[in-house]
Amino acid sequence: MAALTSPFASGALDLRLTSVFLNDLTYGSFVRSFIHVNGNSLTFTDEADGAHKASVDVAAVTFDDAGLVVDQRFRNETVLVRGEEYSAARRDGLTFGINLPVKKPGAFQLRIAVRDVPTERVGSANQFIEVPNLNKNRLTLSGLYLAGNTSQRPIGDAAQAAHAATPTTAVNATEGEVAEQDPQAGPAVRRFRPGMIIDYGYEAYNVRLDHATGHPQLQTQVRLFRENQQVFSSQVLNVVGQPDAKRVVAIGHLKLGQNLKTGDYILQVIVTDVAEKQKPRVTSQWIPFEIE
Secondary structure (H helix, E strand, O other): OHHHHOOOOOEOOOEEEEEEEEEEOOOEEEEEEEEEEOHHHOOOEEOOOOOEEEEEEEEEEEEOOOOOEEEEEEEEEEEEEOHHHHHHHHHHOEEEEEEEEOOOOEEEEEEEEEEEOOOOEEEEEEEEEEEOOHHHOOOEEOOOEEEEOOOOOOOOOOOEEEEEEEOOOOOOOOOEEOOOOOHHHOOOOOEEOOOOEEEEEEEEEOOOEOOOOOOEEEEEEEEEEEOOEEEEEOOOEEEEOOOOOOOEEEEEEEEOOOOOOOEEEEEEEEEEEOOOOOOOEEEEEEEEEEEO
């Protein structure tokens, strides 16, 4: 596709892209991309059973600093919706996921192109991706997953409500359509409202084990920034991983303040490995979002 060779986001389809680095013990390193397509950009065809079908081709390609292709992946996605699901898809758009295996560490330009199959209209989006070398045994975080909490369950007045390790992956690696109640608050767009509860997740790699317990011992803190000024800092919380596990998957929940102003924000997660008390290791990761 010509859209993939252009260094600029372009095209007739309106896209929003968020891509995160992840690593799996079996699968290796890969980039998980969330692609939101505006519902008005898609062509829905009427099926005989009353359903409405949208079909798109998705291409993901990484380029090195010389502009040469490093890794690439192509998929076709077909979505069938009915009734209110169809109205919601036209109104709120659809989000698709694609995983791109990455053979070697380094810094890459990731380019995503989506083609509406019935009309052959194409849109593209770009993102800079850095894939770390986990063989160096440094404490490393994956990319951050950030989305609105769909249940919006009450969690009290504390800004930082919960943070815990879990044996499941922080970012669902299944490809295809991503089911979302509110795509605007999903991981691709990340447009939130004051007072909303948001979920964030990440994986920590090359974690040390406590000599006494055999468990990972991490401390984590969340900070919010607006216009380069810190507007929130959570308490430092302890995260204890599974025994003998040198990688930890963590999920957290954050209640946004009612007084947050409209605009662009940064969420930063700081993780400290304190398994060896005399030699703590610190790393961090960040992701932008919007308050409307």
